[in-house]
Amino acid sequence: MATNFLSTANPFVPSSSSTRVYYNPIKCSVKRELTLCKGCNPHSPIVTKRGLSISFLTSFVLSLAGKNANANAAILEADDDVELLEKVKRDRKKRLEKQGVISSSKQETGYLQDLVYKLSAVGQALEKNDLSAAGSVLGGGTDTEWVQRANIAFNKLSSSPEEMTEVDTFNSSLASLISSVSKNDVESSKIAFVSSATAFEKWTSMTGLASQLKGL
Template identity: 70%
Template sequence: MATNFLSTSNPFTLQSSSLTKPTYFYYHPIKSTVKKRESSLCNCKKDNQEALNLPIITKRCFLTTFLFSLAGKNLFDANAAILEADDDIELLEKVKRDRKQRLERESLINSSKIETGYLQQLVYKLSEVGQAIENNDLSAAGSVLGEGTDTDWVKKANIAFDKLSSSPEEKTEVDTFNSSLASLISSVSKKDIESSKLAFVSSASAFEKWTSLTGLAIQLKGL
C-alpha cells in the first residue's frame, strides 16, 4: 500500500470516463516559478501604469474643479453686484420720493395758516374737556362740547382735516376721531363718567396720531 501511494503521488493521475488511457499531468517546478514571476511582473507593470496615470487624472480633475469654482465665484460676484446696484437705485428713488412728499407737505402746511388755527382751537377744546372729565365735572365738559358734532369748532376742525389729510392712514384716524367724539358727547350728556373717559382717550389718541402722521405735531401747542 505504501508503494502504491508513493507511485501515484508523483505524478498526479486524473481518471476520466471518456478517455481510454489515463492522462498524466506533471508538475514542473521551474516552469511554474517562471510563470508566477511573469504573472507578478505583469501585475506590477499594470499597477505601476495605473499609479502613473492616477496623478494625471487627479490633477486634471482638480484643475477642472478649480476653474469651475473660479467661474462660479465670478458669476456669483457679478450677480451680487447687480443686485446691490438695483438695491442702491431703489433706495435712492425712495429717498427722492420721501423728500418730495416732505417738501410738498411742508409747503401745504405753511400755506394753511387758517386751518392750522382751527386745529389749535381743537387742541384747546380737548384740553378743557379732558380737565373737566378728570375732575368728574361732566356738566363743564358738556358745556364745552355742545349738544352734537355740528358745533362751529368741530366743523372748522373737519375743514382742516379734509385739506391736510392725504394718505389712507390719516383719513382713517380722522374717521376714528369723529366717531369717538360723537361717543364722547353722547356719554357726557348721559352723565356716564366711565364711558366719557374711554371716549375721550380714544378721540384724543386718534387726533394725536393724525398730527404725527401729517407732521403737524410740532406746529401745534399743547400736544
C-alpha cells in the same frame, strides 16, 4: 536504500525536454502591479493626468461661480441703493409739498389749534369727573362749529388713506364721547376721550403738524 530512494525519486522531476510552461494571467497581472507599485506609499492616492484635469476643471468652475455670485450680489446691492435713493427723493419731495400746503393753510391750522384747546379743556374736566364742564366745551353734537371747522382742516391737510383712517377714528370716538358725557357715563366718557385724543395725535404726527400746534 538511500541510493534506491534517490533513483526512484527521478520520475518525479520532469526532464528539460518534457517541461511545459503554463501562463497564469492573474498571477502575472498581480506580479506586474506589485512591481509597478514597489517603493510607493500604499496609503497615498494614485494621481493620474485625468484626475488632475478633473480637479483643475472643478476648481476653475467653482472659481467662476464664486465670481459670478459676487458680481450678481454687487448688481443687486447697486439696485437696492438706487431704489433706496429714489425712495428718499420721493419722501423728501412729499414732505416739501406737505410743508408748502401747511404754510399756506394758516386758517386751517388755526381750526386745529382750537381743537387742541378744546380737547385739553375736556380732558381736565374728565380728570375731575366734572361731566357738566366737559359737556359745555363739547356742545350737544358733532355738528357744532368747532367740530365742523376741524373737519375742514382734516380734509384739506390729509393726503393718504392712513391719515383719513385716523380722521374717521377721531370723529367716531368724538361722537361716542359727546354721547357718553350727555348720559353722565364717566367711565365711557374717559375711554372715548382717550381714543379720540390718540387718533388726533397720530394724525398730526403723520401730517407733520405736531410741531406746528401748541399743547400736544
